[in-house]
Amino acid sequence: MGKAERGALGQSTELPALGSGLGYRRVHRGELFLDRRGIDFLEIVADHFMSADPAVQSELALLQAHFPLIPHGLDLSLGSAEGLDPAYLDRLARVVEAIDPPWWSEHIAYTRADGVAIGHLAALPLTREALDFLCANIHAAQRRIPAPLILENITTPFRLPGDELTEPQFLTELTERTGCGLLLDVTNLLVNAANLSFDPSEYLDQLPLERVVQTHYVGWARRGDTWVDDHGSETPEPVWELLAEVAARCPLRGMVLERDRNIPALAELRPELERAREIGRKAGRWD
Numbered sequence: 619m620g621k622a623e624r625g626a627l628g629q630s631t632e633l634p635a636l637g638s639g640l641g642y643r644r645v646h647r648g649e650l651f652l653d654r655r656g657i658d659f660l661e662i663v664a665d666h667f668m669s670a671d672p673a674v675q676s677e678l679a680l681l682q683a684h685f686p687l688i689p690h691g692l693d694l695s696l697g698s699a700e701g702l703d704p705a706y707l708d709r710l711a712r713v714v715e716a717i718d719p720p721w722w723s724e725h726i727a728y729t730r731a732d733g734v735a736i737g738h739l740a741a742l743p744l745t746r747e748a749l750d751f752l753c754a755n756i757h758a759a760q761r762r763i764p765a766p767l768i769l770e771n772i773t774t775p776f777r778l779p780g781d782e783l784t785e786p787q788f789l790t791e792l793t794e795r796t797g798c799g800l801l802l803d804v805t806n807l808l809v810n811a812a813n814l815s816f817d818p819s820e821y822l823d824q825l826p827l828e829r830v831v832q833t834h835y836v837g838w839a840r841r842g843d844t845w846v847d848d849h850g851s852e853t854p855e856p857v858w859e860l861l862a863e864v865a866a867r868c869p870l871r872g873m874v875l876e877r878d879r880n881i882p883a884l885a886e887l888r889p890e891l892e893r894a895r896e897i898g899r900k901a902g903r904w905d
């Protein structure tokens with residue numbers, strides 16, 4: 619891989635079609651190895667495998683021996699104006715290197731401001747200045763981690779005044795300037811569409827769809843007047859419908875069920891994994 623190509627996507631169709639994947643949660647470990655059928659790959663939270671603890675490292679080796687793994691980072695804070703934390707980037711790079719995945723992912727967000735942890739993924743203002751910081755940080759991450767990076771859309775309950783770009787314009791310029799792909803979280807897209815009153819199909823019309831490599835999907839919740847991505851319930855019909863539209867329109871290489879709360883037995887999630895696989899198969903994304 620030449621230097622200019624480090625961390626960039628190239629043609630997403632050159633990436634392997636992984637199929638229907640599951641966000642790995644430790645509570646499923648026993649069940650996972652009793653019956654691996656129907657789980658084409660695992661997305662692992664990179665932050666959970668940064669420890670040198672032998673138990674953590676042997677868990678990673680075990681997962682790697684049985685499944686294709688995609689690392690998903692939580693706390694790189696790509697939108698931070700002060701730049702990346704070099705020690706954290708180093709720990710993340712070691713996890714990604716150990717896995718040697720076809721791609722890895724992080725969020726279009728910041729989790730630290732002025733060195734202070736915020737404790738959650740915060741949305742960036744859609745301004746040229748924020749885009750410049752984000753691109754500079756992504757270029758720094760790409761210099762350290764050569765595997766292709768795909769970037770995930772997050773939720774926000776509101777937009778601050780002063781935005782200079784729409785989110786699709788922001789994402790289009792971001793992918794053009796960094797060569798990154800997109801991880802389209804369809805649940806997040808629908809949650810934002812409901813809270814910010816826009817049409818998700820029109821949003822898709824304005825995205826660089828050829829850059830969408832992977833999706834996330836799961837259920838949502840309603841708190842008062844606001845929809846939230848609580849990752850705590852079964853995938854609802856509107857998410858399946860949008861997932862089918864995305865599979866038809868984008869060169870998807872994988873879909874990941876991202877369940878983090880009210881986690882049921884793996885047996886209960888298998889029908890969702892099967893339905894996602896079938897959606898991708900019907901769209902011709904994999905066999």
Ligand SMILES: [Fe+2]
Pocket residue numbers: 770803806834876
């Ligand atoms: Fe997600």
